[in-house]
Amino acid sequence: xxxxxxxxxxxxxxxxxxxxxxxxxxxxxxxxxxxxxxxxxxxxxxxxxxxxxxxxxxxxxxxxxxxxxxxxxxxxxxxxxxxxxxxxxxxxxxxxxxxxxxxxxxxxxxxxxxxxxxxxxxxxxxxxxxxxxxxxxxxxxxxxxxxxxxxxxxxxxxxxxxxxxxxxxxxxxxxxxxxxxxxxxxxxxxxxxxxxxxxxxxxxxxxxxxxxxxxxxxxxxxxxxxxxxxxxxxxxxxxxxxxxxxxxxxxxxxxxxxxxxxxxxxxxxxxxxxxxxxxxxxxxxxxxxxxxxxxxxxxxxxxxxxxxxxxxxxxxxxxxxxxxxxxxxxxxxxxxxxxxxxxxxxxxxxxxxxxxxxxxxxxxxxxxxxxxxxxxxxxxxxxxxxxxxxxxxxxxxxxxxxxxxxxxxxxxxxxxxxxxxxxxxxxxxxxxxxxxxxxxxxxxxxxxxxxxxxxxxxxxxxxxxxxxxxxxxxxxxxxxxxxxxxxxxxxxxxxxxxxxxxxxxxxxxxxxxxxxxxxxxxxxxxxxxxxxxxxxxxxxxxxxxxxxxxxxxxxxxxxxxxxxxxxxxxxxxxxxxxxxxxxxxxxxxxxxxxxxxxxxxxxxxxxxxxxxxxxxxxxxxxxxxxxxxxxxxxxxxxxxxxxxxxxxxxxxxxxx
Ligand SMILES: [Zn+2]
Numbered sequence: 001x002x003x004x005x006x007x008x009x010x011x012x013x014x015x016x017x018x019x020x021x022x023x024x025x026x027x028x029x030x031x032x033x034x035x036x037x038x039x040x041x042x043x044x045x046x047x048x049x050x051x052x053x054x055x056x057x058x059x060x061x062x063x064x065x066x067x068x069x070x071x072x073x074x075x076x077x078x079x080x081x082x083x084x085x086x087x088x089x090x091x092x093x094x095x096x097x098x099x100x101x102x103x104x105x106x107x108x109x110x111x112x113x114x115x116x117x118x119x120x121x122x123x124x125x126x127x128x129x130x131x132x133x134x135x136x137x138x139x140x141x142x143x144x145x146x147x148x149x150x151x152x153x154x155x156x157x158x159x160x161x162x163x164x165x166x167x168x169x170x171x172x173x174x175x176x177x178x179x180x181x182x183x184x185x186x187x188x189x190x191x192x193x194x195x196x197x198x199x200x201x202x203x204x205x206x207x208x209x210x211x212x213x214x215x216x217x218x219x220x221x222x223x224x225x226x227x228x229x230x231x232x233x234x235x236x237x238x239x240x241x242x243x244x245x246x247x248x249x250x251x252x253x254x255x256x257x258x259x260x261x262x263x264x265x266x267x268x269x270x271x272x273x274x275x276x277x278x279x280x281x282x283x284x285x286x287x288x289x290x291x292x293x294x295x296x297x298x299x300x301x302x303x304x305x306x307x308x309x310x311x312x313x314x315x316x317x318x319x320x321x322x323x324x325x326x327x328x329x330x331x332x333x334x335x336x337x338x339x340x341x342x343x344x345x346x347x348x349x350x351x352x353x354x355x356x357x358x359x360x361x362x363x364x365x366x367x368x369x370x371x372x373x374x375x376x377x378x379x380x381x382x383x384x385x386x387x388x389x390x391x392x393x394x395x396x397x398x399x400x401x402x403x404x405x406x407x408x409x410x411x412x413x414x415x416x417x418x419x420x421x422x423x424x425x426x427x428x429x430x431x432x433x434x435x436x437x438x439x440x441x442x443x444x445x446x447x448x449x450x451x452x453x454x455x456x457x458x459x460x461x462x463x464x465x466x467x468x469x470x471x472x473x474x475x476x477x478x479x480x481x482x483x484x485x486x487x488x489x490x491x492x493x494x495x496x497x498x499x500x501x502x503x504x505x506x507x508x509x510x511x512x513x514x515x516x517x518x519x520x521x522x523x524x525x526x527x528x529x530x531x532x533x534x535x536x537x538x539x540x541x542x543x544x545x546x547x548x549x550x551x552x553x554x555x556x557x558x559x560x561x562x563x564x565x566x567x568x569x570x571x572x573x574x575x576x577x578x579x580x581x582x583x584x585x586x587x588x589x590x591x592x593x594x595x596x597x598x599x600x601x602x603x604x605x606x607x608x609x610x611x612x613x614x615x616x617x618x619x620x621x622x623x624x625x626x627x628x629x630x631x632x633x634x635x636x637x638x639x640x641x642x643x644x645x646x647x648x649x650x651x652x653x654x655x656x
Contacts, residue, residue: 007020007023008021008195009399010252013206013253014197014198014253015251015255016248016314017198017313017314018400018401019312019398019399019406020399021148021313021399022394022399023148023149024085024086024145024148024394025086025088026397026417027086027394027397027414027415028413028415029393029412029413030413030414030427030429031411031412031430031431032431032582032585033389033411033413034412035582036583036585037083037086037390037393038087039339039340040083040340040390041083041084041089042339042340043340043341044336044340044342044374044382045076045079045083045340045386046083046089048076048080048382048383048386051374052374052375052379052382052383054067054124054125055072055124055125056072056073056076061115061130062099062103062114063098063099063102066117066119066127067125067127069115069126069127069128069135070126070129070132071135071138071380071383072126072379074099074135074138074139074142075138075380075384075387076383076384077096077100077142078138078145078386078387079302079386079387079388080092080096080386081099081100081142081146081149082387082390082391082393082394084096085149086394096146097146099142100143103139103142103143104155107158107161107162110165111161111162111164111165111166112165113136113162114130114136117130124545129178131173132177132179133166133175133177133189134181134182136162137182137185137186137188138188140188140189141188143158143159143192156196156199156200159192160196163204164204166189166208167204170208170212170215175189175212175216181239182215183215183217184235184236184239184243185216185239185243186213186215186216186217187216187242187243187250188242188245189212190212190216190249190250191249194209194253197209209253216246217243217246219243219247220247220250220258221262223262223263223265224258224262226266226269228240229266229269229274230269230273232287233286234286237281237283237296237297237300238283238297238299238300238380240281240287240304241280241299241301241303242303242307244266244308245307245310248260248263248311248314249310249314252314260317264319270290272512272513273290274288274289274290276290276296276349276512277349277510277520277631277639277640278296278326278327278525279304279323279326279327279330279331280327281296282294282295282296283295283297283300284296284346284361284369285297285362286362286363291360291513292348292349292512292513292640293348293350293359294361295346295348295361295369296331296346296348297346297377298343298346298381298384299381301327301331302385302388303384305327305328305332305391305392306391308320308324309324309392312408312409313395316486317484318461318462318463318486319464321408321409321461322461322464322523324392324395325409325463325523326523328388328389329433329523329632330525330631330632331347331632332389333585333632334347334632334633334635336385337372337551338583338586342372342373342374342550342551343372343381343382344370344371344372344377345377345378345381346359346361346370346377349639350607350637350638351635351636351637352530352607352636352638353553354370354552354554354635355553356371356550356552359608360608363378365377366542366543366546368539368543368546371550371551371552372550372553373546373550375546375547376546376547376550377546392411395408395409396415397417397426400459402457403420403456403457404419404456404457404458404459405417405424405458406486407428407459407460408459409461410428410433410461411428411432412428412429412432414428415428419454422446423445424443424454425443426440426441426442426443427440427441427443429441431591432523433524433630434524434584434591434592434630435577435580435591436466436502436504436505438500438501439499439500440458440500441497441498442493442494442495442497442498442499443496444495451494453492453494454491454492454494455493456493457491458489458493458499459486459487459488459489460486460489460499461485461486462482462485462486462487462503463503465503465505465506465508465523466503466505468504469482469503469504470500470502471501471502473489473497473498473500474497475498503522505521506521506570507519507520507521507570507575507594508520509563509565509656510655511654512640513640514611514612514613515612515613515643516612517563517565517640517643517655518640519563519594519628521592521594524631526596526628527631527637527638528559528561528634528638528639529590529593529627529628529629530555530637531555531556531636532553532554532555532587532636533553533554533555534551535551535552535554536549536550537549537550553635554636555636557636558600559638560601560602561598561601561638562601562604562620562641562644563596563642563643563644564599564616564644565643566645568596568597570656572596573596575593575594576592578590578593584633585630585633587634587635590629590630592629593628593629594627594628594629595627596625596626596628597624597626598624598625598641599621599623599624599644601620602619602621610642612640612641612642613642613643613645614642614645615644615647616647619644620644
């Protein structure tokens with residue numbers, strides 16, 4: 001099949017957007033990432049209609065039934081559809097497309113889409129508020145992806161009619177008319193409006209964009225002011241993940257630099273207020289100081305990833321690629337079990353047991369939140385978690401406005417597309433993020449001439465943590481001049497050309513909440529390697545609301561250690577490599593171990609009762625060498641360590 005040509009760049013007057021998404025299916029996963037996607041297909045993503053039939057089954061109102069009518073059905077398809085096309089899995093494509101057909105055929109004369117009849121409350125279902133703008137925003141994301149996979153001309157037509165309905169209705173019934181969520185999440189709506197504008201050039205879409213923006217929470221102002229981060233219990237954790245993209249999406253039209261500056265301001269403020277070393281924040285469900293015992297919702301991880309992918313594509317700023325890898329390669333892999341059959345609602349950075357016991361969460365869902373199950377916590381995550389890896393895979397490559405391609409985040413994959421009309425295939429061979437070398441092998445499947453060459457720009461990100469970069473083309477070192485964190489190579493390229501990037505990484509210490517220290521190297525955060533004992537526990541009585549049961553995980557491994565901040569040097573931390581297997585996100589298969597000097601902290605017996613930053617006294621015990629492994633390989637862990645500093649020297653400075 002000829003590659004599709006669905007990539008769309010920003011059209012005047014929109015600014016930015018020099019990177020465009022490739023058609024869905026152009027980038028295919030390889031190596032461990034392919035295994036990850038296949039586990040999703042074999043696990044909950046491919047089978048959610050069987051596991052959660054009361055919501056995802058035939059009765060769903062998006063399929064025409066009288067069952068669940070709100071966000072959950074669209075959430076699932078927003079992840080299932082890209083997964084199905086990435087794997088070219090015909091059965092899953094059929095499953096996802098049934099929902100697409102139902103959405104398309106639900107459109108009424110006035111352009112309205114989706115369930116239209118409110119039904120009375122039934123336990124476990126959301127059958128009211130069918131006209132709410134918010135769940136429609138998820139359906140818009142599905143239709144956009146379906147178009148990027150198929151170029152089905154019904155999609156732009158359907159979206160234009162829907163946006164005309166929205167344009168006529170919003171003045172009377174604004175984004176928060178039915179529920180509050182639309183006001184916080186309006187950027188998801190706006191992003192599809194601008195995409196359709198770029199595709200069609202319809203001028204009314206820009207006017208609709210202004211209206212949607214005016215009814216969306218002013219995230220730029222919130223980020224500049226910063227009170228949402230310092231005020232405890234201020235806003236909802238997932239809204240922050242979704243709203244993060246809002247200033248960048250709007251900037252395309254506003255062209256006001258303060259929108260982009262507000263994003264950097266937010267990142268700086270988050271670091272020492274609500275932030276976690278995983279790139280996420282304490283939000284269970286409202287925001288709190290980033291105490292590593294607090295919770296972080298799975299929806300926050302996948303929504304923040306989607307925001308970062310959107311921000312990266314719009315701004316081209318590689319800072320967002322580093323941030324995206326921090327979330328994807330640390331928080332995401334551990335919040336779902338290895339067979340992709342159970343998830344946590346909240347994860348903790350310092351998580352020494354996964355049991356049905358009290359935790360310091362503001363919304364504790366009968367203490368089921370940290371367990372690995374299906375309906376435990378709240379069912380949004382079970383429905384929404386599926387988009388994380390598939391969309392990440394989609395964003396491994398972009399088309400560039402000057403007729404080239406760009407790899408701004410790294411993972412094993414293969415891209416097949418056209419450049420200047422010529423079919424090209426690039427195999428990205430790497431064990432990233434567990435190794436710091438990435439190779440790209442180019443081939444031109446239609447070109448048989450020996451001397452054939454083609455010149456086009458290939459762009460690569462230089463990670464923020466990279467201390468030195470070597471670039472080889474066909475084995476020869478080439479001189480590079482990175483600009484704003486991007487290396488651009490112009491070719492000429494021939495069949496079999498190989499580009500190799502070698503990044504130099506070093507162990508770093510980062511200070512987070514209360515100066516707790518995290519050990520970081522390259523894109524990975526490291527955590528204490530703890531034995532895991534997994535036990536299935538059946539739910540009884542009222543707890544059956546949370547499913548049939550869930551997995552608990554406990555350990556006898558001691559976890560109470562501190563790091564000596566002033567004397568711990570990078571060269572004291574030994575890096576040990578072992579083979580990268582097909583599924584490396586487990587303790588047993590962890591491809592990297594760090595041996596890090598530390599001290600026992602005998603009085604630290606209750607995880608949430610500790611002063612993380614204290615001068616060195618007689619509270620520490622023996623010196624030990626800790627075995628740390630990538631955070632994403634752990635289930636139980638300490639990843640934010642108390643730090644002990646030299647007495648009398650309480651001055652603040654960034655560690656290395
Ligand atoms: Zn959720």
